[in-house]
Amino acid sequence: MxxxxxxxxxxxxxxxISYSDIRLDMISDIIRKRDGNLSFDKINESYESNFFFMAHKEKLNNIHHIYTKSRFVNLLNDLNVKMSNIEIKDIVGKLECIMLSSPxxxxxxxxxxxxxxxxxxxxxxxxxxxxxxxxxxxxxxxxxxxxxxxxxxxxxxxxxxxxxxxxxxxxxxxxxxxxxxxxxxxxxxxxxxxxxxxxxxxxxxxxxxxxxxxxxxxxxxxxxxxxxxxxxxxxxxx
The missing domain is CATH 3.40.50.1000 (HAD superfamily/HAD-like)
Structure with missing residues (x-):
């Protein structure tokens, strides 16, 4: 029973529903204001590498949750962009809340x-x-x-x-x-x-x-x- x-x-x-494009545009705008030499394609490549959810097979081998802060910090490291912890916390919070604008x-x-x-x-x-x-x-x-x-x-x-x-x-x-x-x-x-x-x-x-x-x-x-x-x-x- x-x-x-x-x-x-x-x-x-x-x-x-995917919010990836909105997040990518937001990240790209923030980063390119700091480093105008970074192309959108380069930022997009790092975004796809760090933010796209793992494929099922990869997920089965790595079951520990990957947090948004870790993803964003990895992206910054890939692009060699420096930010303070306060800035990172603020941006991560905005990335996490984007869905609420259109649930x-x-x-x-x-x-x-x-x-x-x-x-x-x-x-x-x-x-x-x-x-x-x-x-x-x-x-x-x-x-x-x-x-x-x-x-x-x-x-x-x-x-x-x-x-x-x-x-x-x-x-x-x-x-x-x-x-x-x-x-x-x-x-x-x-x-x-x-x-x-x-x-x-x-x-x-x-x-x-x-x-x-x-x-x-x-x-x-x-x-x-x-x-x-x-x-x-x-x-x-x-």
């Missing part, structure tokens, strides 16, 4: 599904974060009036590791006071969401509109193309 449901965030609850929309049916499930199950969120930290993502959840639905929220920048490491799943279920065998995780990525949940003895739902499981070593228990409120309660009555 399922007593708790945990959700991934990006491309499961939130639409995938990502919810995927279809998400709010209704969560509100329905919340009346029957404990609800958790387990999210890897890139440049935008958990404290900002909480504000985005509040923007959509769904923050209160979650009984626990786990973010990689607050915990220090990415999925599929066991710690995000362990911490979420400990906070929910529910065993793995009575829990199910919902996410869109096989290598992080499904593998992490299954390795921790949870059940798993893969949200994917073009699923192909032929070559998967670890398979989800269920596959859904999208979250549909009318089907949700029946799906979790396991």
């Amino acid at each position: 399922i007593k708790a449901i945990t959700f991934d965030l990006w491309n499961t609850l939130f639409e995938n 990502p929309p919810l995927k279809p049916n998400v709010k209704k599904t969560l509100e329905l499930l919340n009346t029957h199950y404990k609800i958790g969120l387990i999210s890897d974060t890139g440049i935008t930290p958990g404290r900002i993502l909480k504000q985005a959840l509040e923007h959509h009036e769904i923050l209160h639905i979650f009984d626990t929220l786990i973010f990689s920048d607050e915990l220090g590791v990415y999925k599929p490491h066991y710690l995000p799943f362990q911490t979420a279920l400990k906070n929910l006071a529910v065993s793995a065998e009575m829990s199910i995780h919902v996410g869109d990525l096989i290598d992080t969401d499904i593998v992490g949940a299954k390795n921790y003895n949870m059940r798993a739902i893969w949200v994917n509109d073009e699923p192909d499981i032929k070559f998967l070593k670890i398979k989800p228990d269920f596959i859904k193309k999208e979250l549909i409120p009318s089907q949700s309660l029946k799906l979790f009555e396991i």
Whole structure:
């Protein structure tokens, strides 16, 4: 019997929206004011190297969270640009908050599904974060009036590791006071969401509109193309 449901965030609850171009333009403007000899292409090359989120295979080999400050400092070192700690802190804060100017929309049916499930199950969120930290993502959840639905929220920048490491799943279920065998995780990525949940003895739902499981070593228990409120309660009555 399922007593708790945990959700991934990006491309499961939130639409995938990129803020990379805005951040790149901001960084480029700041740096070129200091060193006009640095070309946009050179800055872009360093930005891509340090700020783009790791590929899944690389992430599996390096599960420790990479913080925005570290990414930005590495970029400055690449470009041989000097800044004070106060300046770095200010810029990093602005980079992390950019999403709030235009929060990502919810995927279809998400709010209704969560509100329905919340009346029957404990609800958790387990999210890897890139440049935008958990404290900002909480504000985005509040923007959509769904923050209160979650009984626990786990973010990689607050915990220090990415999925599929066991710690995000362990911490979420400990906070929910529910065993793995009575829990199910919902996410869109096989290598992080499904593998992490299954390795921790949870059940798993893969949200994917073009699923192909032929070559998967670890398979989800269920596959859904999208979250549909009318089907949700029946799906979790396991």
